[in-house]
Amino acid sequence: MNRRLVVYVISDSIGETGEQVVKAAISQFVCKDCEIRRFPYISEEEQIIEIINEAKNENSMIVFTMVIPSLRKKLREAAQKHNILAIDIMTPIIKSLEKVLGDKPKNEPGLIRKLDEKYFKKIEAIEFAVKYDDGKDPRGLKKADIVLIGISRTSKTPLSMYLAHKNIKVANVPLVPEVPVPEELFKIAPQKIIGLTTNPIKLNEIRQERLKALGLKNEANYASMDRILSELDYAEGIMKRLGCPIIDVSSKAIEESASIILEIIKQNTQVLT
Structure with missing residues (x-):
């Protein structure tokens, strides 16, 4: 079964990293009807809600690269509410670096x-x-x-x-x-x-x-x-x-x-x- 899939790439910066990761992953599948929609420079919770309201009406998943904690939290909660799979690319790596380096991240987009x-x-x-x-x-x-x-x-x-x-x-x-x-x-x-x-x-x-x-x-x-x-x-x-x-x-x-x-x-x- 090969259903249409829309992958929403959401970022508080340009979003290029998330899009490249998604493209690399999709290339491993025979996905005849896969669309990537990138939403860069997301800085308000209202923007997240608008994207979620669009995504909930499709067979979709979300991939996000956001470093602002409050926006990450809002995105996770909104996606979970509508049973949308949301994958956080940045946080696991940032948390690991924080542990290894013994330092706090800047949490500043676009660095x-x-x-x-x-x-x-x-x-x-x-x-x-x-x-x-x-x-x-x-x-x-x-x-x-x-x-x-x-x-x-x-x-x-x-x-x-x-x-x-x-x-x-x-x-x-x-x-x-x-x-x-x-x-x-x-x-x-x-x-x-x-x-x-x-x-x-x-x-x-x-x-x-x-x-x-x-x-x-x-x-x-x-x-x-x-x-x-x-x-x-x-x-x-x-x-x-x-x-x-x-x-x-x-x-x-x-x-x-x-x-x-x-x-x-x-x-x-x-x-x-």
Whole structure:
């Protein structure tokens, strides 16, 4: 006997988990007339009553993924009253985890979706940082949450990637005396720009190590003190012209510099709101 069956999937979130479980289970049967009806974002007891009143008139069963205790209780009671089979997917797993972890569940709908959204936002920020690294495309400056500027070896790229993992879109622009500064830099709000500077002696050491890694001689102009002082003076002039905050990164770890930038972002947000 193969009667028509309607499976009601009820959730206080999107309901996708419950629907996928039902589909997987139904696939194990030759069910020629099976229908799945999904009811997402159920947040009121009245909604549950309406669904039960519809289900009681059909050959039906209910599968639910609800984390709000009061709604679970109401659904069980209403289904039992009308002799409708109701299967709770989430509660046995949550109870087991509660016992194993020794912790209480949040009982908040849609958390997995929020986690997914946060993950994809992070990926988007990382891709942005790669695309607009080292002044590759000045069009990205207007799209960025923060723009880092500074001479070579002032941690622009490491900071960009670190902040990207905090879901912040960062572009960075190298300041080189021989290369014109992109016009777009002067068309964005100065509070979105962070100038990075450093101690010339420290920078000299870093650049010499960089030359060694590349198999070049230490006498190259790139690592000379005169060149470094010239670049720092040039960069300082640009930063003053822009009126942007300046961070000395010479004695700071990436995390420490990033923390200062995050605080600047926070202050800017407060001012705007």
